[in-house]
Amino acid sequence: MVVRLDQIVGANAERSRSHNRQLVLGHVRRAGQVGRAEIARASGLSTQAVSNIIADLEREGLLVEQGRLQGARGMPAIQYAVNPRGGFAFGIEIRPGAVFAVMLDLLGNTVFSHRCTLSSALPDAVTAKVLALRDLALSQTGVPADRILGAGVVVPGPFGTTSLKDEATELPGWAQIDMSAWFTRAFGLPAHVENDANAAAMAEHVSGAARELSHYAFLYFGTGLGLGLVSEGRLVRGAFGNAGEIGHVTMPTASGGVVLEQAVSRLSIARHLAGHGIDAPDSASLAQLYDQGCPALIDWLDQAALPLAHAVSLVENLFDPQAVILGGALPDTLIDHLIAAMPLDERSVANRPDRTTPRLLRGASGRMTAALGAASLIVNRTFTPQLAVAV
Amino acid sequence: MVVRLDQIVGANAERSRSHNRQLVLGHVRRAGQVGRAEIARASGLSTQAVSNIIADLEREGLLVEQGRLQGARGMPAIQYAVNPRGGFAFGIEIRPGAVFAVMLDLLGNTVFSHRCTLSSALPDAVTAKVLALRDLALSQTGVPADRILGAGVVVPGPFGTTSLKDEATELPGWAQIDMSAWFTRAFGLPAHVENDANAAAMAEHVSGAARELSHYAFLYFGTGLGLGLVSEGRLVRGAFGNAGEIGHVTMPTASGGVVLEQAVSRLSIARHLAGHGIDAPDSASLAQLYDQGCPALIDWLDQAALPLAHAVSLVENLFDPQAVILGGALPDTLIDHLIAAMPLDERSVANRPDRTTPRLLRGASGRMTAALGAASLIVNRTFTPQLAVAV
DNA sequence: CTTGTTAATTCAACTGGATTGAGTTAATCA
């Protein structure tokens, strides 16, 4: 799997316009609804420029008028809001045994969601399955094909050949393929390829707990433990797209040290419960066990809280985020328990008297997190000026 | 100390031109020398646009013609290179007891360097001292004042009120001041305020080991241990400018865990040597001790290598950088010893068969690192398109 | 040597999109 990096590109009239359109859209989304003048002030553009752009966006159905804002002096500002049905994003998560697909509208609402098994993870089989899912999504929602802005694809990392490569988690047959180009071609749409934790982090930005945040970290409970980092509203992907492999980090414990993923992950829960003769194959059964007060599970949670707190402390000290978000394939109740049980480091750059958000937040995206994140990559891009990061 | 964050701004003719100028300058710097056509291809601009921009830059003295490149078919391309004396950057490092000042030319060469003591770190005293240093730099080098592109300022972090705040390392009297605005005003020039590790990281990018890198991490031996992170050529500063506080992270050891800074820092060396009755107040004396094969020092180095290797592993797994660079206030020989003594984690995303640079590099900027970095912030900005990150 | 080919560069006309400044509209305030 080849990863392509973005490159800065020169500005001309056309690209400037595209940049400004996305900037305006982004302002409207963040504000919920705003008038032209306020956007102009915030963006450094003239009101006339904003006016022209808004006219375009309204004609194309991306923005809708919301009436006038009253109560202040002067001519009341005509408010605009993002039209959720102005565009849609398709997202898929590919795993060795299954494919998840979602479609989101421009505000990040899920309008389609589906999972199916995957008998072969080879490129042709995956592509056929994924195109079928796209067609299903289109026909089931009635969304016209030209309203799809792009496709996000989540695949298990790490990308490229690394010593962490583990045949069990990698997809076979994809090693030499530039997945981004491959899916762009298959869909006839711009495609974004990302790992699960990064995508999940963007899901929180688009429609979850990080809507208001531009610097945050997302701890992702997948099979292992991943980390998605967002700085200045952009993913920190690393040189080869593999940033955030926090699961492989060794954590200090009283007995010397432990690899984080072995202490905190779905696999670690399963192992612990199996040791008590309990089988909990999915999130639902875990949630049920927790509701029943299963001692083995509570035991695991309290045991996992310490290494997890160390991970949080690590992330806080290294990134200085506005907040650390916990989410992924774990029931909300368990995440809340972990958050409550975690002893937060007092001596941390994150421990500020003037902070407005809690240091820890629970993710909002639930069990389709990664596929949701895949689509969120596209939604987010629609609102992000591209001049500095054209592909 | 208030930290201001950048904001994305709309594109218009003027800002597009500025963006494109910086893009062109950046291409020329990276290439050493290039012709118009190649820049046009790389930047996505038309040759005509590049031609116009180059004409401007040449007239202003930022670029110089270098003759034609022969040997190929077609009209030989006129080569251009950055004129080192086309612009200069002023950099200062403020510490509680001393001020360092440097001036760099556009290629990152040091043209002035000075240190002096500081009796008071209060705003007015610092400002007076720093302006005097600027005047000294101008008169000693004969550089005209209007060739100074900006001033970089390094101050001890962390910024703002955090639980890490330690009166000994903070500057008194600055708490409520927006330093960036303060120094912009004092110098009558754009000023950038940064912590030591981040600035040092940029120094490596401008004139050190990271010239060719766009994703890297810099481990900075200051009084404590800092970390500067660069992703896509830009500093990852964190929400409040305090990213990179790696010194406060707890490392696993056989005996439980240790705060990294206590095992690896100038203070830790001093403590260890003092325990053996040795006093080594500065870098020079450390270098001398090492040349003499001082057993206590070798002992410390070998003892520090393990926690440091853990730090490197941490950074590699969390950022996936092209390389990790070690530098700061430690003699080169000691850094080389540490690099050689560090057992690198085999299981890491950084352990790739296809890597072209070593996982660990020694920084090139020597003892004035932080002040150099301060100036490098300005040099770097001159070559970085600002449309996406206008202040 | 000439002639053809290739590729960089320049010239001049064109164009897209942002700005500017004057004018219009719709609200609040006194």
Added chain:
DNA sequence: TGATTAACTCAATCCAGTTGAATTAACAAG
């Protein structure tokens, strides 16, 4: 009711990049 305030529109202007044709300077082949 009139003054004030602020958002918005119109039309002219301007900046900077693009386009396509023309020019220039090398190499290559006969």
